[in-house]
Structures are given as C-alpha cells and as structure tokens.
Amino acid sequence: MLLKCWPVFAVSVTVCLWPMFAMAQESDLTSVPEIAVPLNGADIAWMLTSSALVLMMTAPGLAMFYGGLVRKKNILGVMMQCVFLMGIMSLVWSLWGYSLVFSGDLGGLGLIGDLGFAGLHGVIPTWENGQQVVPQFLTIPRSVHMIFNMMFFIITPALICGAFAERMKFGSMVLFSVLWGTFVYCPVAHWVWSDYGWCSEFNKSAAFQAFDFAGGTVVHVTSGFSALVCAVLLGKRLGFGHEPMPPHNLTYTCIGAALLWVGWFGFNAGSAGAASAVAANAFVATHLAAAAGTVAWAVIEWIIRGKPSILGACSGAVAGLVCITPASGSCTPIAGIILGLSAGIVCYYFCTKFKNRYGYDDTLDAFGIHGVGGVLGALLTGVFASKSITGDASKCGLLEGNPEQVMEQAVAIAASITLAVFGTFIILKLVDSVLGLRVNQAGELQGLDIDQHGEEGYIFY
Amino acid sequence: MKKIEAVIRHFKLEEVKDALMEAGVQGMTVTEVRGFGRQKGQKEQYRGAEYTVDFLPKAKMEVVVADDQVKSVVETIVRSARTGQIGDGKIFVTDLDEIVRIRTGESGPEAI
Numbered sequence: 001m002l003l004k005c006w007p008v009f010a011v012s013v014t015v016c017l018w019p020m021f022a023m024a025q026e027s028d029l030t031s032v033p034e035i036a037v038p039l040n041g042a043d044i045a046w047m048l049t050s051s052a053l054v055l056m057m058t059a060p061g062l063a064m065f066y067g068g069l070v071r072k073k074n075i076l077g078v079m080m081q082c083v084f085l086m087g088i089m090s091l092v093w094s095l096w097g098y099s100l101v102f103s104g105d106l107g108g109l110g111l112i113g114d115l116g117f118a119g120l121h122g123v124i125p126t127w128e129n130g131q132q133v134v135p136q137f138l139t140i141p142r143s144v145h146m147i148f149n150m151m152f153f154i155i156t157p158a159l160i161c162g163a164f165a166e167r168m169k170f171g172s173m174v175l176f177s178v179l180w181g182t183f184v185y186c187p188v189a190h191w192v193w194s195d196y197g198w199c200s201e202f203n204k205s206a207a208f209q210a211f212d213f214a215g216g217t218v219v220h221v222t223s224g225f226s227a228l229v230c231a232v233l234l235g236k237r238l239g240f241g242h243e244p245m246p247p248h249n250l251t252y253t254c255i256g257a258a259l260l261w262v263g264w265f266g267f268n269a270g271s272a273g274a275a276s277a278v279a280a281n282a283f284v285a286t287h288l289a290a291a292a293g294t295v296a297w298a299v300i301e302w303i304i305r306g307k308p309s310i311l312g313a314c315s316g317a318v319a320g321l322v323c324i325t326p327a328s329g330s331c332t333p334i335a336g337i338i339l340g341l342s343a344g345i346v347c348y349y350f351c352t353k354f355k356n357r358y359g360y361d362d363t364l365d366a367f368g369i370h371g372v373g374g375v376l377g378a379l380l381t382g383v384f385a386s387k388s389i390t391g392d393a394s395k396c397g398l399l400e401g402n403p404e405q406v407m408e409q410a411v412a413i414a415a416s417i418t419l420a421v422f423g424t425f426i427i428l429k430l431v432d433s434v435l436g437l438r439v440n441q442a443g444e445l446q447g448l449d450i451d452q453h454g455e456e457g458y459i460f461y
Numbered sequence: 462m463k464k465i466e467a468v469i470r471h472f473k474l475e476e477v478k479d480a481l482m483e484a485g486v487q488g489m490t491v492t493e494v495r496g497f498g499r500q501k502g503q504k505e506q507y508r509g510a511e512y513t514v515d516f517l518p519k520a521k522m523e524v525v526v527a528d529d530q531v532k533s534v535v536e537t538i539v540r541s542a543r544t545g546q547i548g549d550g551k552i553f554v555t556d557l558d559e560i561v562r563i564r565t566g567e568s569g570p571e572a573i
Contacts, residue, residue, distance in 0.1 A: 244512035246505060311507055352509035365508060 040139035042275040047144045050270025054151035057263035058082050058158050065256025065314070066162055066364050068249040073447025074166045075248070075457040081161045081173055089154040092178055094120050097153055098146045100186040102194055110198030110206065112187050120146070139274060148270060149189075156185055156219045162364030163227035164234045164437075167444050170452045172435045176427055180226065184423040188416050189218045199412045201395070210412035211385055211395070211405070213282065214271035216326025216378040217416040224371020225417050226424040227362060233428050234437055236361035238444050250310055257314035261290050264321045268328040281389050282328035285336035286321065289328075292337045293320020296344025312348075315369065319347035322373035327381040330395065335384035342380065343373045378413050382406035462557040462570060463531050467522045468496060469542040469550040474520050480541035481524065486534060487573070489524045500548035519550060525560060525573055 063082040067075045089097075099117035106114040117123050123142045125134045137145035157177035164173075191197040192212045199208040212218060239245070247253060268286040272279035297316025298308035320340030324331075327339055351368035362368060382405040385397035397405045431437060438444070443451030450456065469477060474491065481489065495516035502515035526534050535552055543549050562572040 244514055245510070246507050246512055246514070305506060309506065315508060355509050 037136070037139055039134070039136065039141065040274065043139045043273070044141065044144060046275035046279065047140050047148055047270060047273065050266035051144070051148040051151055053263045053266025054148070054155065054270065055086070057260050057267065058086055058151070058155045061256050061259035061263050062155065062158050063256065064252040065260060065318075066165065066253075068252030068254075068256060069247045069311075069364050070165050071245055071447070072248040072458060073449055075449065076453055076455050077170070077448030078161065078165055080170065080453055082158050084170075084174065085158050085161075085177055086154055088174060088178060089157060089181055090150055092181055093150040093153045094146070097181060097186055098123065098149065100182070101149070101189040102145075105190075105194070105196035108196075110191065110194075110196050110200070110203065113190050113194060113196075117146075137273070145273070152189075152215055152219055152267075153181060153185060156215075156223050157181055159219070159223040159366055159370055160227045160230060162366035163231040163362050165363040166448065167234060167237050167438050168230075169436060169439050170448075172431050172437050175435060176431050179427045179430070180424065183427065184222055184226065184420055185218070188222055188419060189215075191415065192218055192412060199408070199415065208408045208411050210378075210408050211330050211381050212326045212378065212412065213329030213381075214268045214325045216322075216374045216381065217412050220322050220325060220370040220374025221378065221413055221416045222420040224367045224369070224374055225420040227366035228360070228371060229421055229424040230428065231360050231362040231367065233425070236359075237363065238441065240361050241359075247311065254310055254314055257317055261317055261321065264290070264325075268325060272329060278329050278389070278391075281333065285328045285331060285333040286324050287336075288333045289320040289324035289336040289340035289343070290317045291320070292340025293317050293323070293344040294340075296320075296341045297348050300345060300348050315347070315351065315365070316344040319343040319369050319373045322347075322370055323377035323380070325374070326378045327384060330381060330385035330390050330397070332384070332386055332389055335380075335386070338384070339377060339380050343376055346376055347373050375413055375417075378409050379406060382409035462560055462573065463526055463528060464555045464557050465524050465526060465531065465534060465538070466553045466555070467524075467538050467542065467550060468494065468519050468552075469522060469538075470544065470548065471518060471520050473542045473544075474522070477522060477538055477541045480537050481534065484534060484537045485530075486524050486526065489522055491523075492521045494519050494521045498548070498551065517548070525557060527570055527573060 059079070059082045063079045066082070067078045070078055096115065096118050098120070099115050100113045102113060103116035103122075104114040106112050120143075122135055123146050125132055125141070125143075127133070135142040157180055160177075160180070161168075161173065191199050192210060193202065194200055195202050197203050198206055199210045200206055201209045201211055203209070210217070237245070264286055265283050269279045269283040272282055293316040294313050295316070297319065298313045301312040302308040320343045323339045323343035324336050327335065331339070347369050350372045351365045355362060355365070355368060381397065383398045385395065385405060386400060387393050387396040390396065396402050428437065439448065439451055467477070478489065496519055497515050497517055500517060502513040503517065505512050505514050524534065531554060535554065538552055559568060560572040561568045
C-alpha cells in the first residue's frame, strides 16, 4: 500500500520542503523591531530548564500515563507514538513550524506567519561583519524561544493519540500529525501568540485580545476537539462495550501523571518567557490547580462510588492542570484553586456520564480532559484575570469590571474549535484515502505492538 | 504416583506450603493463575467504565506424591487452605505415568 502511494509522498514531501529552497526570500515582517535588551542569564537558565521539563511531559510523562491505560498488547504502540512524534515534530518545527507561528504575517490578516524563519534562518547565531550576532526574543536567544515552543508542538499531537489508541495505523498517525501540526496547530498558535495574531494579546491593534498564557486554546482545545473527531471517524475498538478493557498497569499511569504535574511547571511557568514574578505566579497557580483537581475528582468518586481511585486522583490532577494552563499568567493562585475544583468536577462528568450517554470511544479521554478542560479554563480566564497579576490595568477579567474579556476568550475558543474540527476532518479523510486509518481486524486483536512494530512490551516467562 | 493440583487463594500460599512441608512433602511448583468457580467476579471501575472482572487471581500449587500419601496430603491442603467462604478453590488428583529426576536420571517412586 505504501509503495503504491509513493507519487503522493514525493509530491507532499517536495511541497513541504519547498520553504527550505525558498529561504532566500526575506519578508519585511520577519520580526518585530527588537529593542536591544541584554541577554539575561536567569531568564535563559529558566527557559532552558522549562524546555526540558515540557519535553519530559511527552516522554516519559504522557508515554507512561497513556501507556498504563491501554491493554498490555498495545503499550509499545502508545510509547512509539510519543517517542516518534518527539522526532518528527521536532524536525517539522525547525524546518517550517516555528516560522509559520512566529515569523511576520503572511497576508496581513493575522492568520498565519510567513517563512522568514524557515530552516531556523534568523533564529540561530550567525557571524556578520566580523562579529557574532545572536538573534533575540526579548531577553533570551531566539533559539531558546524556538526550542521551548517546539516542545508544545510535540506534545499537542501526542495528546490526540489518546483518542485513537489501540487501533490507528502508525504511518497514518505520523502523516496525520505532520499535516495537523502544520495546518491546525500553527495557525491557532499564530492567532493567539504572535505579535500579529488576530486575537493575540500581544497584538495592540487586534480586534480581540484573548489571554492564553500557556496554550489552553492552542494545545488543549485544539487537541481535545480534534480527538473527538478522530474517535468518531475511526470508530470504536473491537469489543468496545462488551469486553472488559481495564488499564493494564495503573502504576505506570500514576508515575506518568506525576511526571506530567512536575513537567507542567515548565509548561506554564516557562510561558512567562523569563524568570519573573509572572513565572512565579504561574508556578504557584499551576500547582494549586493540580492539587484542587486531584482532591475534587477523588472526592466525587468517594461520594458517588464509595471509593476514591488512583485513576480518579491522577485524572483530576491533569484536568486541573489543563484548566489553569491559559489562566496561569493572569489569574491568582486562589483562582487556580477554583479552576482546579471546577475542572475536577466538570471533566469528571464528561469522562463518565456524557461519554457513556453518547457512546463514542475516546479511549483515553483526550476530549473529556483536554477539550473540555481547555474550554473551561479559557473561559474562566476571562472571569478571573487580575491586574494584580498582569500588572496592566487594561488586562483583567469579569470580576474586575471587564466582562468583555469573557467574550474575547469565547471568540478565540470558537475559532480554535472550528479550525480543529474541520481541519481534522479534512486531514483524516486525506490520510484515509492515501494510507487508510485503522489497522485491520487481525492486527487490532493481536495488538499494535506486534502488528505495527514487531515487538513485545513484556516478556515474562 | 499421583499429581495433586490445588487452586487456592493467594494469601493461603505460605500457610499451605508450611503445612505440606511439615507433613513431609519435599517439593512443589507454584504458578499464578486466573479463574473462577462459583465465586462471582469483582466489580472494578476505571473512569467511566465499569467492568465485572470474572477471572480472579488465584495460585495453583502442584505436588507429586506416592499413592499411599495422597489422602493425608489432600487433607493437609484442605485444612490449611480453607476459609469457609466461596472461592476457597479446588484440588485435582491425577495419575502420573512417570517421574524423572534430571540430575541423577532416577525414575519412578525414588524420583519423588
């Protein structure tokens, strides 16, 4: 099947690599005129550390969190998805991803960047006129800004894998992720984080200014809603609904959740771009939201089912962390507690009652936690944003007399969902026509580890 | 020569082993198994999914004895493995055609 489709591959690869050949083309808007601020060692140290923490969230964090939740025969399938995405998405980001998000603005509408930074041109140091030139992003080298954001580009498609675990062809997942990253993630990230984005808080002339500190919309809403589309289009696993499919190793899931919690400090506090008071607030708010989410979900289970579970506690922690993601740079830690509690309760509902009512097989609750938690967090950011944290009287939310912020949040959310849903649908149909989506029945029954990778996860005699 | 297989509760393993050794049984083989008889499955819940897991973890113990020891060994196992609740397990006694000790090559009742 793969060999039959080589012309399609050849064309797509050429199209995707074209930016490298067109690198000579400079844009007037390659970057915002940079004020000559000195590099700051503390900021660089923190941002490098944060980058490492966020990468750790993909593997071993997510790899173990998701890995423990699937059946034994599919553990390597999950882990391979995470690890390979670390490889392929890093390459895509350096070649054109970073540029599409952060370089200028193609078309002037705040929809997508240009190719000024393609192939890391203008991102890494050069030697000009007898001296070293280090491109900067505020107080850090631009390469640090690039690598930090790369880790977000990696983990977002990895989150979607939760929806189609145990049944998606590996090659199809790879092609899907590359296209999704380019045509869904990059535009949304540009809208929300670039200096020219149409709903970016960094764009003074934007009609809407949404607060998304660390990626509530960019990462969680997009991946969560895309996950729902994937779950529906790929269909349910064989035996879903009548065969027991309990997690094969909740000890891994617990370890993975802990790694996610710790890694999230890099995800949120690192989004300050500096070792600053805002980073400190993000760190504290993040932790309290996780704490509140853990307690909330476990207590709900305690009340409703009689026993609090480790899976519930871990899920609650992750839900709280998702929820605080967009809010961590503008809301107080006490608001973080409220967000964590809300996420624990609301995500619990979507992962149980709602999911069972509609019967879709979102295997690892990518929609229930990331999609729902992301929307909740992004909206509540509009409620709780405080000038005491942002340091800017015009940047606050409903509780401080700026109810319009909730509307601006809603606009960004709606746009992200729209692109995620339609983009995912189109990309899935495209991938399906070229490679197919699901493994065949025999392969699914045997398990992806053998069928897709020729390996066994556990060989115990 | 007879083979005695006993499917028992996990936590009874040490007690049964000690009782058997006191009764003169020299060796045994233990495996982890899953199974059920009249004991109902246990309910487990994982996020939104509730399962009744029918296959319950048990331990299977195998010992080999001379014909004249079968009755006392079976009684020893029953006594030490019983709790009185459904799920205590079962014992199966089968005839053995041959036993060989690998180290020495001995066979028959001397190899027990």
